[in-house]
Amino acid sequence: MASDINRDPQGYVLAYPHAYRVGQAIAKDGNDIYLRAKNAAMECIKLVEEGAKGKLALSRFETTALANARTAFEGLTDDKDKFMSDCLDKYKQEVKVFKPENYGL
Structure with a gap:
């Protein structure tokens, strides 16, 4: 099946198995909307990092932005x-x- 899964980070995160993982991260902390959002962001970061180790190609800008996002969210x-x-x-x-x-x- 043809897919945009490895074309860009957005398509990668929105692919069903990855979106499902984000959903699991959101549900993990029940009613705490802050932790639900933080968990979703961290799961997206992990997904894109995993993808970049495989077939997902990131530009230099995207790689830097991803590292900066990880640092920012880990600091929260x-x-x-x-x-x-x-x-x-x-x-x-x-x-x-x-x-x-x-x-x-």
């Missing part, structure tokens, strides 16, 4: 409240007119 906390607090602190510093209370935060 598993605590969604700490993540939110850290992001709010950073955003308040960068956007002086930001008022979290306007967004129910």
Whole structure:
């Protein structure tokens, strides 16, 4: 069967067996939407890294972006409240007119 599975990272991740693994990663942490998203991202990174060791060709830009994504996601906390607090602190510093209370935060 002809497929785009090895043509680019998007097609690789969206191929059924790989998308299924992403779904399993999402379901792993039940109702914690933060960990579900983080798990999905990490599983996608693992999938593309595995693919790159096989038939999936990545450009130099994609290889660098993938390594940067892994570093960024590995550096994230598993605590969604700490993540939110850290992001709010950073955003308040960068956007002086930001008022979290306007967004129910």
